Amino acid sequence: MTDATAHADTQQHHPVKLYLTVWVWLFILSACSYFVDYVGVQGLLRWSLIILFMLLKAGLIVAIFMHMAWERLTLIYAILLPPLLILVFVAIMVAESNYTLLTRVMNFASGT
Template identity: 65%
Template sequence: MSGTTSTAVAQTAPQGETQHHPIRLYLVVWGWLFILSTCSYLVDYFGLVGYLRWSLILIFMMAKAGLIVAVFMHMAWERLALAYAILLPPLALLVFVGIMVFESHYTLFSRLAFFAPGS
């Protein structure tokens, strides 16, 4: 019996031990955040309009948010279950918003088709 308890004790991590990440990782992430922010600024500087403008702005925004969450909030080193618990609800909200946008176009079309003046 004493052999099983010593094995269980040996598998646990020592108390007070922390994980340190190299400073180079944080500097690289800061560099990428600067580059992505510059690209986002250049979208306005070059005067892009329409869907191209908004899609580029959203892509740069999501890339910056992903970097911040992954590195500065230490999500890249968390267990997969915790990452799913934090990331899946916002993704589900985005899916539901997309469904609502699609439904709103259908509702507008049906109102214009059936309740248009003069019909």
């Protein structure tokens, strides 16, 4: 058995029904998003619903079409690690902004 044949035998094929189901769910979520605009929901509820539907669609696309539902380590590195790093950088910026504010308050208070 050649290396190419061995690789072809170990590939996992997903049923077409799975992809069709995902496409139907993407259509339903898009319709719900458009329905929010059609009904005329306003304010924070409107944007919360639109973002919820957008995140659900993105999650379906990433999990199924990018095959991340079957690769746990890839999911961690590609989806969970970047937002975690962004939160760390935001925390660093918050700490630095508090230090800057404290320095300004101390300097301006002592100058008057």
